[in-house]
Amino acid sequence: xxxxxxxxxxxxxxxxxxxxxxxxxxxxAGITAVDAGFSPVQAMGLSVVVFAGAxxxxxxxxxxxxxxxxxxxxxxxxxNVRHIMYSASLAPYLRDLPLRRKALMAYLLTDQxxxxxxxxxxxxxxxxxxxxxxxxxxxxxxxxxxxxxxxGDATGAGEGGTVGDASAPTPIVRGGxxxxxxxxxxxxxxxxxxxxxxxxVVLGRxxxxxxxLSFALPLVFIALLVPTLVDRPAVLAAVxxxxxxxxxxxxxFNLGIVLAAVxGxxxxxxxxEVFG
Amino acid sequence: xxPASVPPLAAxxxxxxxxxxxxxxxxxxxxxxxxxxxxxxxxxxIDEVPPRVRRALRFVxxxxxxxxxxxxxxxxxxxxxATLTDDRFLAASLAAVxxxxxxxxxxxxxxxxxxxxxxxxxx
Numbered sequence: 001x002x003x004x005x006x007x008x009x010x011x012x013x014x015x016x017x018x019x020x021x022x023x024x025x026x027x028x029a030g031i032t033a034v035d036a037g038f039s040p041v042q043a044m045g046l047s048v049v050v051f052a053g054a055x056x057x058x059x060x061x062x063x064x065x066x067x068x069x070x071x072x073x074x075x076x077x078x079x080n081v082r083h084i085m086y087s088a089s090l091a092p093y094l095r096d097l098p099l100r101r102k103a104l105m106a107y108l109l110t111d112q113x114x115x116x117x118x119x120x121x122x123x124x125x126x127x128x129x130x131x132x133x134x135x136x137x138x139x140x141x142x143x144x145x146x147x148x149x150x151x152g153d154a155t156g157a158g159e160g161g162t163v164g165d166a167s168a169p170t171p172i173v174r175g176g177x178x179x180x181x182x183x184x185x186x187x188x189x190x191x192x193x194x195x196x197x198x199x200x201v202v203l204g205r206x207x208x209x210x211x212x213l214s215f216a217l218p219l220v221f222i223a224l225l226v227p228t229l230v231d232r233p234a235v236l237a238a239v240x241x242x243x244x245x246x247x248x249x250x251x252x253f254n255l256g257i258v259l260a261a262v263x264g265x266x267x268x269x270x271x272x273e274v275f276g
Numbered sequence: 277x278x279p280a281s282v283p284p285l286a287a288x289x290x291x292x293x294x295x296x297x298x299x300x301x302x303x304x305x306x307x308x309x310x311x312x313x314x315x316x317x318x319x320x321x322i323d324e325v326p327p328r329v330r331r332a333l334r335f336v337x338x339x340x341x342x343x344x345x346x347x348x349x350x351x352x353x354x355x356x357x358a359t360l361t362d363d364r365f366l367a368a369s370l371a372a373v374x375x376x377x378x379x380x381x382x383x384x385x386x387x388x389x390x391x392x393x394x395x396x397x398x399x
Contacts, residue, residue: 021382024382024386061344063300077311081336085325088324090315092323105316107312212393218348219371219385221348223380225338225375226375228338237342241343241346242342245342245347246346246352257344264338268332268335269335
């Protein structure tokens with residue numbers, strides 16, 4: 001059945017297990033938005049227009065607390081600044097695509113879409129080089145997915161462009177498997193996010209305040225925080241940021257969170273610089 | 277409009293439920309898109325995030341998530357004992373352990389909420 005195979009379906013399939021975490025997260029985004037005073041249409045608008053969970057939840061939180069416009073925007077930008085890294089990492093693969101396609105792919109770029117797509121592109125890259133290259137990430141990824149063998153045909157056309165530059169990633173091509181796979185891994189969380197936000201909006205209007213469903217907000221932040229504590233500088237960044245945010249509760253306009261994040265990042269980076 | 281000219285309480289009535297909330301949504305959306313599109317769009321002009329910036333960006337998620345989570349579950353009003361036995365703090369601590377052991381958002385939210393209800397309504 002050709003219809004149920006191919007790179008797009010591969011992308012959807014590999015994304016499905018992650019939805020177990022994304023669906024409750026999206027429901028929290030819907031529930032708490034309504035709680036904070038968003039109309040149902042505005043709550044959905046936030047998920048469609050912004051489509052970035054952590055930033056949405058922070059914005060909802062701040063709007064509910066009565067923060068000013070500029071502070072909400074600033075906080076959301078600080079939270080989303082990590083997307084610059086994803087953008088830079090994917091850019092060489094996407095460079096030959098039409099601008100509109102690139103823009104659509106950028107809109108759909110999430111932690112999840114990034115992780116799965118870059119893994120596959122690095123994998124394909126490693127196979128092309130016979131997995132003997134010096135890039136440990138690419139070689140590692142090459143072990144993971146035998147189904148990628150099909151990718152070679154479609155993306156091979158792009159190879160001519162990089163002859164003579166062995167270190168540059170081979171770009172994926174228009175209409176190729178790399179693009180279809182990307183939409184598989186990027187549209188799956190998009191659809192799930194919108195549906196779970198909608199479910200949360202409906203649920204949020206029916207559940208009494210006393211259940212304390214807004215507590216799910218810090219729980220999501222905890223669930224996102226813990227896996228980032230991979231080494232001592234990261235732990236220090238979190239401890240310093242948490243401490244500053246706590247102490248900075250009295251700082252006007254809820255600027256405490258932004259200040260805490262900046263101080264935490266500086267602390268982590270400094271610790272890494274000093275202690276290695 | 278400068279933030280200083282708008283007192284927090286006016287901001288609530290201003291933002292919530294009104295058209296300014298739509299403006300906020302669109303502005304955050306445009307900023308988020310700009311961050312995602314940045315290097316994809318600029319490729320060829322700027323190819324790489326400078327290494328120093330890249331190293332610093334690694335600390336954005338732990339710092340931001342801690343800055344958001346900690347004030348929501350730790351209350352500095354009252355005694356240390358009151359802080360440590362606060363139902364939100366207890367439930368959040370348990371949730372952190374669950375997050376660490378399972379790395380599952382689903383399990384973290386589920387057990388965290390159950391813990392909150394247990395501490396709040398049963399204990």
